[in-house]
């Protein structure tokens with residue numbers, strides 16, 4: 211996803227994984243699934259692969275279009291179900307403000323995810339937020355918080371240097 215007409219390094223800020231790195235990440239996902247009695251079926255694996263290969267967040271329809279690039283095309287529900295699975299296991303996150311998906315860069319267990327989003331090249335950097343102060347204020351106000359979303363917009367280091 212390229213957002214800025216003048217950005218010349220849409221692929222450079224956050225290159226996707228390929229080759230051994232990509233195989234390693236997919237292998238780690240398979241091990242994690244096996245350890246938790248879940249199955250990384252072929253469609254789930256393919257959608258995760260597409261996310262890992264991408265340099266920027268991917269919309270579901272991008273994934274549906276790319277899915278069949280090597281082999282059989284996917285029906286949209288197949289891709290949506292695969293995304294639900296990947297989100298549930300913490301392999302992927304949905305960035306609400308973009309309605310797009312990224313692979314988890316921290317991975318492993320359940321965690322809160324927050325994102326730094328570059329408005330120029332479209333890169334999204336995941337970080338683990340510390341919401342201690344917000345949760346304390348919410349508790350003081352009597353709220354039981356279910357979720358907090360933090361998506362910060364701006365420019366990545368590469369785009370600031372442009």
Ligand SMILES: [Zn+2]
Nearest residue numbers: 217330331369
């Ligand atoms: Zn840029």
Ligand SMILES: [Zn+2]
Nearest residue numbers: 314315316323
């Ligand atoms: Zn994550």
Ligand SMILES: [Zn+2]
Nearest residue numbers: 328331366369
């Ligand atoms: Zn950027």
